[in-house]
Amino acid sequence: MFCKPSWRTLLLSTTTVLAVGVISPGARADIPDENYQPVLAHLLGTVMPPKLDDFHAATENLTSEFKDFCSDPDKSGLEGTQAAFHAAMDIWQEIQPWRMGPLVANGRDQHIEYWPDKHGTAARQFRKLMFDKPAAYTDPEKLSGASAALQGFPALEEVLFADDHGDQMIAANEDGVFLCQYGTAIATNLGTLSGELQAEWPEFATAMENAGPDSMDYPTAKFAATDLYRALHEGLLIISSQKLARPLGDGEEDASAGRAESPISERSLRNIEHNLIGLFAIYDGTWGDVDEEGKGLAALIDNSLLDRSFKLNWQTVGDTVAELPPSVAEVLEQPDGYAALTDLKGQIDFLTTLVENDVGGNTQLGGGFNALDGD
Amino acid sequence: MAYQRRSFLKLMGVGGAFTLLPVGLARAATTPNPEDRAVYISASAGDDGDYYVSAFNASGKILFEQPLPGRGHDIGLRPDHVDVAAVERRPGLYGLILDRHTGDVRAKLHCPEDRRFYGHAIYSNDGRYLYITENDFDHARGVVSVWDAEDGYRRVAEFDSFGTGPHELHLMPDGEHLVIANGGLHTHPDRDGRTPLNISSMQPNLSIIDRRTGKLVHQAALKHDWHKLSIRHLDVSANGTIAAGFQYQGDLTNQVPLVGIWQPGSDIRPIEAPDTVQYRMRQYCGSVRFDASGQVFGISCPRGGLVTFWDAQTNDFLTHIAAPDGCGLAATDRAGEFVGTSGLGNGWRMDAIRRKRVELPDDSLKSQHWDNHLRRIIA
Structure with a gap:
């Protein structure tokens, strides 16, 4: 059911065929610096801002849903709030791999989603929180100064999806009332964080788009574009090394869905599906309603065959994720589930090598004498 | 960051105002002094797997290239x-x-x-x-x-x-x-x-x-949680303060310090840049160098294409200057000033106090990929 033994054959065959026609990067003339500028302008100025607007709107909607639910808690309200959580998380997972500027400023990405949590900090702090029920954690402003593990999506996941928290909120017992107030505070705080992100992005984007010799941050457009290439490359590495390798563990007997991202809301693979959408936007320039194909890093690749091959390979991986259940736990319960996850990791790793060799090489963004081989 | 830079200028006794800088410091913001007889020396590489020790002058003119076997x-x-x-x-x-x-x-x-x-x-x-x-x-x-x-x-x-x-x-x-x-x-x-x-x-x-x-x-x-921080490069100031740069062997997303200060006899003190800079350091530091005054040290981050500058008195982050593929770093004879080199063939004079970067004028420097470390010799 899960195994797609043909993917490797497909990916390898397209790459091998293409390799004949691809000129080695070393033999190419330098891409003029002005060629990188439209890519920066499109990705940073056109593609990303509407997604940040969507993210902010989704978190505002989540807050609104939470407040409505808590004012008169019932099963339908809980389900509506859970749906709003998923909608906000879907957009966040698309934005998450663009790890730069306002996303990482002041630890914002960690405040939005504290993960990976190697030491189980969030669960431990959450248990203590439920025991003490401090009023400060129901105040969004005070919550913003609390531990990152208690103020973002993973904490909200605990509130909305863990144990019998939903029933407690519907019952409006002591725990339920606190959970409602705390959950509303988390959603409100996420709205604040997404609003800050939305507000700070334009200045950051302008600084990158205006790269030039007088800039102490981005002396060339190519150097600025390197950050986008790195986001694409590192985004895939993170999917493989953290989002898949952690639950896979050292072997089938060591596998644990609990080490995956968002295990309680059972959406670990749905996260990856959305990561791939956001990452593909960096390459292709297409993201949801922003449908201007070929204006991302692909605009720098003067080889339509290679471009088509890369898109086909990406689509193959995307299809694989889409066909799997959203929950790692559900996949691992299947007889061939571990093999399916391992296979997916292999596909992501192969995609990573394509990014390094084809995208990095042909856009001339993947090099660096010291950067690649220092000591 | 602005606050930190002002604090540093105050520390330097210059009142935080550029125009009030002592003559010696004010000159640091200018183009290379033609009287500067310093020679810079570094390992380097050509385009064909050929390796050298190369030297260049303060203008970036290559003085010699000695082939190396590796x-x-x-x-x-x-x-x-x-x-x-x-x-x-x-x-x-x-x-x-x-x-x-x-x-x-x-x-x-x-x-x-x-x-x-x-x-x-x-x-x-x-x-x-x-x-x-x-x-x-x-x-x-x-x-x-x-x-x-x-x-x-x-x-x-x-x-x-x-x-x-x-x-x-x-x-x-x-x-x-x-x-x-x-x-x-x-x-x-x-x-x-x-x-x-x-x-x-x-x-x-x-x-x-x-x-x-x-x-x-x-x-x-370092504490055990940070045991994957490989301590690789360091420099020592005249007062015995040791600045060290780390290279992290763990996950890309882990938040770990990449710089440490050590006064022998005490613990290593880890220090961090603001998040937006810390992230751009890409978990990897290259060269570490104190400036001529011993009050500033620079740490290059070739994977991020940055050189970061730190206040050795307060251990605060001062500023950063973009340096694509930059790694080699040597202090000039002026406070807060360094010469940096890159694998792309660039050479820069960088002023940490005024956050200024000036390309060395002679293009001969660009014929080489400059390797990780740079030393300054008084000719």
Whole structure:
């Protein structure tokens, strides 16, 4: 059911065929610096801002849903709030791999989603929180100064999806009332964080788009574009090394869905599906309603065959994720589930090598004498 | 950041205003002084797997290129002498003693069969002894070899580095002790000599040994949670403060410090840049250099294409300057000023106080890929 033994054959065959026609990067003339500028302008100025607007709107909607639910808690309200959580998380997972500027400023990405949590900090702090029920954690402003593990999506996941928290909120017992107030505070705080992100992005984007010799941050457009290439490359590495390798563990007997991202809301693979959408936007320039194909890093690749091959390979991986259940736990319960996850990791790793060799090489963004081989 | 820079200017006694800078500091913001007779020397590479030790002047004009049998790394400078030591990067087999004015080979060092050079070397202040970090790979043990420059560079002793994977080493200000960055990574020539074999158990440290006896005098490590921070490069100020740069062997998203300050006898103090800069350091530091005043140190981050600057008095982050593929870093004779080089062939004069970067004017510099480390020689 899960195994797609043909993917490797497909990916390898397209790459091998293409390799004949691809000129080695070393033999190419330098891409003029002005060629990188439209890519920066499109990705940073056109593609990303509407997604940040969507993210902010989704978190505002989540807050609104939470407040409505808590004012008169019932099963339908809980389900509506859970749906709003998923909608906000879907957009966040698309934005998450663009790890730069306002996303990482002041630890914002960690405040939005504290993960990976190697030491189980969030669960431990959450248990203590439920025991003490401090009023400060129901105040969004005070919550913003609390531990990152208690103020973002993973904490909200605990509130909305863990144990019998939903029933407690519907019952409006002591725990339920606190959970409602705390959950509303988390959603409100996420709205604040997404609003800050939305507000700070334009200045950051302008600084990158205006790269030039007088800039102490981005002396060339190519150097600025390197950050986008790195986001694409590192985004895939993170999917493989953290989002898949952690639950896979050292072997089938060591596998644990609990080490995956968002295990309680059972959406670990749905996260990856959305990561791939956001990452593909960096390459292709297409993201949801922003449908201007070929204006991302692909605009720098003067080889339509290679471009088509890369898109086909990406689509193959995307299809694989889409066909799997959203929950790692559900996949691992299947007889061939571990093999399916391992296979997916292999596909992501192969995609990573394509990014390094084809995208990095042909856009001339993947090099660096010291950067690649220092000591 | 602005606050930190103002604090630094105040610290420097210049009142935080550019126009009030003393003459010596104000000149630091200008283009290279034509009277600057300094020579910069570094390992370098051409486009075809060809490697050199190359020197250039303050304008960036290449003065000589001495071919090497393999990729070099850092250069050790013999005080008051023409000798400079170029040791092959890890796992290195050769070391060459070159004439700093011409690049001519004056002596050759051969690594013992059961050792490998690790790219860094330092001379004693009297110039007699050369100390080189090495890997005793069969025992996963770092060593410091001692070579007598007055006896044809004969290998005369070997000390324990008190750690695994020793990398950069420096003399302490008293001239009697060596501080060694033990990176903690075990490698073996049978496994290409560079691939780390012990990441899960690595234990990096900073160690200070007596340069005459090899006795361990001080040692410090980071807390266990940070044991994957390979302590690789360092510099020592005139007052004995040690600045160190780390290279993280863990996950890309882990939030870890990449810079440390060590006063021997106390713990290593980890310090961090603001998140947006810390992230752009990409978990990897290259060269570490104090400026001429000892009040600023620079740390290059080639993976992020940045050079970061830090206040050595307060341990605060000062600023950063973009330097694509930049790694080599040498202090000029002016406070807060450095020359940096890149693998793309660039050379810059960088002013940490005024956050200014000026490209060295001579294009001959661009014919080479400049390697990880840069040294300044007074001609």
